[in-house]
Amino acid sequence: MSDAPQALLGLDRLTYGFPLRPDFLKPVLATMNAGECWAIVGPNGAGKSTLLRLAAGLRSPSSGRVLIDGSDLRAIPPRELARRLAFLPQNPQSDFPLPVADVVLMGRFPHRRFGLFENAADRMVADEVMALTQTRQFADRTLSSLSGGEAQRVHVASALAQQPSILLLDEPTAALDLQYQLSIFELVRTLAVERQKLVVVVTHDLNLAARFCTHILLLHDGRCIATGTPADVLKPSILEPVYGVRMGTASTADGTRVLVPQVSPERQGAVPS
Amino acid sequence: MKPLTPTRYAASLGACLFLVLLVVILGPGIGQSESGIGFLEAWRAWLDPDQRPTDYNIAFSLRFPRTLLALQAGITLGLCGAVFQILFRNPLATPYTLGISSGGSLGALVAIRLGLQLELWGITSVALCAFVGAVSVIGLIFLFARGLRRLTTTELLLAGVTMGLFCSAMMMLVTYLSTERQTFDMVRWMMGSIVSISLQDSLMNLPLLAISWVVLIALARSLNQYMMGDEISATRGINVNGLQIACIVFASLATGAIVASCGPIGFVGLVVPQIVVLVLGRDCRLLLPCSALLGGAFLAICDWFAQLALGWMGNISGRTLSSATLPTGVVTAIVGVPIFLVLLRRRAK
Numbered sequence: 001m002s003d004a005p006q007a008l009l010g011l012d013r014l015t016y017g018f019p020l021r022p023d024f025l026k027p028v029l030a031t032m033n034a035g036e037c038w039a040i041v042g043p044n045g046a047g048k049s050t051l052l053r054l055a056a057g058l059r060s061p062s063s064g065r066v067l068i069d070g071s072d073l074r075a076i077p078p079r080e081l082a083r084r085l086a087f088l089p090q091n092p093q094s095d096f097p098l099p100v101a102d103v104v105l106m107g108r109f110p111h112r113r114f115g116l117f118e119n120a121a122d123r124m125v126a127d128e129v130m131a132l133t134q135t136r137q138f139a140d141r142t143l144s145s146l147s148g149g150e151a152q153r154v155h156v157a158s159a160l161a162q163q164p165s166i167l168l169l170d171e172p173t174a175a176l177d178l179q180y181q182l183s184i185f186e187l188v189r190t191l192a193v194e195r196q197k198l199v200v201v202v203t204h205d206l207n208l209a210a211r212f213c214t215h216i217l218l219l220h221d222g223r224c225i226a227t228g229t230p231a232d233v234l235k236p237s238i239l240e241p242v243y244g245v246r247m248g249t250a251s252t253a254d255g256t257r258v259l260v261p262q263v264s265p266e267r268q269g270a271v272p273s
Numbered sequence: 274m275k276p277l278t279p280t281r282y283a284a285s286l287g288a289c290l291f292l293v294l295l296v297v298i299l300g301p302g303i304g305q306s307e308s309g310i311g312f313l314e315a316w317r318a319w320l321d322p323d324q325r326p327t328d329y330n331i332a333f334s335l336r337f338p339r340t341l342l343a344l345q346a347g348i349t350l351g352l353c354g355a356v357f358q359i360l361f362r363n364p365l366a367t368p369y370t371l372g373i374s375s376g377g378s379l380g381a382l383v384a385i386r387l388g389l390q391l392e393l394w395g396i397t398s399v400a401l402c403a404f405v406g407a408v409s410v411i412g413l414i415f416l417f418a419r420g421l422r423r424l425t426t427t428e429l430l431l432a433g434v435t436m437g438l439f440c441s442a443m444m445m446l447v448t449y450l451s452t453e454r455q456t457f458d459m460v461r462w463m464m465g466s467i468v469s470i471s472l473q474d475s476l477m478n479l480p481l482l483a484i485s486w487v488v489l490i491a492l493a494r495s496l497n498q499y500m501m502g503d504e505i506s507a508t509r510g511i512n513v514n515g516l517q518i519a520c521i522v523f524a525s526l527a528t529g530a531i532v533a534s535c536g537p538i539g540f541v542g543l544v545v546p547q548i549v550v551l552v553l554g555r556d557c558r559l560l561l562p563c564s565a566l567l568g569g570a571f572l573a574i575c576d577w578f579a580q581l582a583l584g585w586m587g588n589i590s591g592r593t594l595s596s597a598t599l600p601t602g603v604v605t606a607i608v609g610v611p612i613f614l615v616l617l618r619r620r621a622k
Contacts, residue, residue, distance in 0.1 A: 056508050079510035087508040093501055096555050101276035109498055110510045116494070116558050117279055142274050158501075162509065 007031040008198045009166055010067035014054055016047075017062050025050060026223045027064060032215070034165060037192035038200045039209035039230075042219035043243055048202045049090070049170055051219065055200065056087040056168050068166070082110035085166040086159035090174055090202075094143055094151040101139040103154055104130055107161025122161075129160040133187060149180030156187065167191060167199045173208070181205070185212040207258050210234050218242065234259060277556050285553055289566035293344065296573045300340030301332035303577045305584060305598070338475035343467045343573040343601070345475075345482055346531045347541055351568015353524040354542025355549065355560050356489050359496050360520050361426045367542040368528040371414060371433035371521070373407045374539075375440035377532035378463055380406020382447045385458050399462070400533040407529030410436050411521065465536035465602030467576050478530045485527035486565065492520065493557040500555070538602045540609030541568050541575075547616050575604040 009032040016025040025047050032038055040048045053059045055066055057073045066073040068084060076084070086107075107129075108122040118126070130136040133153045143151055152172060159167060169188070173181040185201075189212045192199045203209050209216060210230040218225045218233050220242040226233045236247035239259070246262035275281070301319070302312030310318075315332035318325040322333075353368035361370065369375075380402035389398035414432050448459055495516050498506040503513050531538075545568040546560065553559050579599040 053504075056504075058504055058507055077510075078507075078512065082508060082510035085508065087504065089502060089504045092505060096500060097274065097550075098500075098555060099274045099276045102556060103501075105276070106497060106501065107509075109494065116282070117277075140275055 007067065008034050008069060009055060009200070010070075011051075011055065011064070012067055013064040014051070014061045014066065015063045016050055016054055016059065021222075022062075024222045025054075025062075028217075028219075028224045030217055030224070030227055032198050032200065034198050035192055035196045036198055036215055037189055037213045038198070038215045038217060039213040040200065040202045040217045040219060041204070041206060041209055041234075042225075045221075046219040047222045048219055051217075052087070052168050052170050052200065052202050056085065057081060058087070079110045079113070082162055082164075084164055085168065086162045086164040087168045088155055088159050088170065088172060090171040092152075092155045094146070094148075094155070097142040097144050099139070100135060100141055100143055100146070100154050101126065101130075103143050104135070104157045104161050107158040110162055125163060126157075126161050129157045132160065132190075133157040134183075149176045149183075152176060152180070152184065153187075156184070160191075165197055167197055169199065169201045171202050171204070173203065173205065181208060188212060206234055206239070210259070211256060274554060277554075277558065282559060285559055286562055286566075289563045289570075292570045293566050296340065296344065296570050300573065301337045304331070304336040304339075304580055334471065338472045339467055339576065340573050341472070342475040342535070343576040344569040345478060346467065346535050346538060347545075347569035347572025348486065348565045349482055349527045349531045349568075350538065350541040350572065351545040352486060352489055352561060352565035353528050354568070355546035355557075355564035356492075356496070356520050356524050357542070358546050358550075359500060359555075359557060359560075360517060361430055362500075363426070363430065364547065365543070366430070367539075368524060369437075369537065369539070369542065370430065371525065372410045372435075372437035372440060373525055373528050374532055374537035375437040375444070376410030377403040377407035377529060378537055379440045379444050379447070380404070380409075381462050381533075381536070382444050382451075382459050385455050385462065386447050386451050388455075403536075404529050404533035406440075407532050408525065410440065411525040411529075415518075461600070462536050464600030465538035465605075466598075466600045467535050467538075467572075467579075478534060481530050482527050485523040488523045489520065489527075490561050490565070492516065493561045496520075496557040496561070500557075536602065538572070538605055540605040540613070541572050544609040544613045544616075545571055547613065551616060551619070571608075572601070572605065575608055576601050578608070579604045 011028050011030040013027040013029055014025065015023070015027050017023050028051060040051060042048055050059070054061050057066065060074070068076060068081070073081065104126045105118045105122060108118050108125065112118060112122065127136070130139065133156050135150070135153050135157050138146060138150060138154065143154060146154065156169070156172065172184050172188075176184065185208050188199050188201055191197045192214065201209070201213065213230060215228065216230050216233040217227045218238065225242060226238055236249065236259070239247050248260045248262050250258055250260050252258060299312060301315035302310070304310070310328050310331050314325075314328050315336075318328035318332055322329040350368050357366040357368060357370055358364055360366070381399045383406075384399045384402035389402065391398050414429065414436060417432050418429065448456055451459065495506075495511050498509055498511050499513065499516060507513050546564045549560055549564045549567060553563055579601045582599050582604070583597065
């Protein structure tokens with residue numbers, strides 16, 4: 001922590017336990033800055049979502065602190081925190097008949113304590129984030145009438161309407177097709193690099209993470225195995241023991257290096273050709 | 274669907290307010306017919322009470338308080354129904370979901386069985402015991418939920434339904450141990466009826482009800498966020514547990530007061546919010562006040578039918594039926610069930 005005390009989001013020796021697993025999350029130390037896009041990766045049950053919820057203040061760490069701009073998250077009033085940090089869970093509720101424009105405007109909630117209606121400034125913010133997320137064309141449709149990928153973009157727009165400097169997304173591309181996966185990750189990258197926000201994404205897709213994120217945090221069984229750039233962390237030598245799968249790499253035509261899980265010889269034999 | 278604008282908000286709310294106003298204006302003119310006092314006679318008497326004391330008494334000492342009580346009960350049940358449907362994220366949730374009506378009924382039955390006759394500030398012992406019973410159920414549920422890390426809506430629902438079943442069993446026990454006369458009173462009470470003795474009597478609950486209405490409607494924007502899920506609303510600065518507790522406490526107190534004075538009147542809290550959702554959408558800023566106002570108008574109109582139905586049936590059959598009124602709960606069921614089934618079909622299409 002000493003090298004960057006004013007990090008936008010600092011995870012300061014965070015630990016967390018469940019009633020049946022009191023020492024589940026081993027101390028996690030990370031320093032995340034504006035303009036960075038972090039991917040939290042790891043196998044199922046590694047603690048990715050738990051870590052993201054700790055960072056969002058939805059759970060209290062057993063020990064350690066979450067630092068936002070250098071101050072302890074627990075000391076920040078909830079509404080002020082909501083103006084600095086937005087969180088989007090996996091599979092947010094989408095099956096209710098509210099107009100998309102109103103769903104996006106609901107993201108302005110932390111900015112307005114009184115009054116039934118958002119003002120012109122709120123509507124300008126909503127309009128801008130809808131343009132950014134390419135959801136403007138759905139404005140008059142209801143949320144429940146949209147496809148999964150469209151609804152997810154509306155939820156991202158709603159989170160952005162909070163005007164947070166930190167955006168935490170839990171598996172935003174789960175259950176989306178290739179095109180929407182790419183569009184979400186392109187958006188995430190834009191937000192980080194062009195809008196100078198800090199975006200933290202939990203994902204299972206190592207290649208998307210490598211391609212669009214600037215930093216990787218690799219978790220395995222509640223332990224932080226590595227943090228660093230994709231090139232440093234997403235190497236077969238580090239990933240193989242974590243996932244228990246042999247990894248190869250390949251290069252695509254445009255020079256992008258991709259990870260390719262290898263089918264082990266005994267399994268290969270079982271697959272009818 | 275267009276986003277909610279102040280214009281659409283004002284128009285929708287204005288339409289509902291107009292309906293309530295209409296009920297208030299027509300109220301003094303509607304009641305059992307043999308008195309022969311209609312709408313015009315009622316308001317003529319209001320202009321000049323000294324000249325027409327009988328007309329004035331019938332219109333404004335008997336009918337008007339009853340309309341006011343029906344309005345209050347309907348507003349409370351419609352509003353609390355909408356709040357509970359959002360709170361439990363379940364369209365079947367009603368103001369009685371947490372067992373308030375069973376708790377209240379048990380209290381009332383015990384009072385009838387014991388033949389309690391005391392009165393406190395003009396509140397009968399039956400009403401008092403009903404209120405205590407309704408609130409005790411909620412108290413027990415909170416006791417059950419206390420210390421749990423987070424109370425999910427499913428667990429709360431199950432706890433409420435279980436408490437309701439328990440109270441129903443106890444009601445059977447109390448009924449079983451009662452005399453015929455007491456059993457008759459009990460069955461009558463459980464049908465739910467709007468009976469008020471005086472204007473003062475009908476306004477007794479109003480302070481408690483009005484506070485609950487204001488608090489619940491003021492929570493509309495928070496409940497909108499709550500619809501998006503616990504985690505999203507929590508990271509937008511909402512104290513989710515606090516919101517749930519505030520809704521349950523105020524909705525339960527208000528519903529308890531209504532159960533105490535009118536008995537368990539069903540279907541208003543179930544049907545009215547469904548209609549509002551279908552017509553106006555699920556934005557709580559509109560859903561809550563409109564469910565309240567429409568609930569009030571719905572119950573007041575049902576209560577008119579309750580007063581007039583036997584007279585009409587007498588006219589049709591050519592026989593003079595008793596001049597008694599039907600229990601209001603019977604009419605809300607007769608009117609509410611078909612509406613609800615039609616809505617269900619439309620929703621399922």
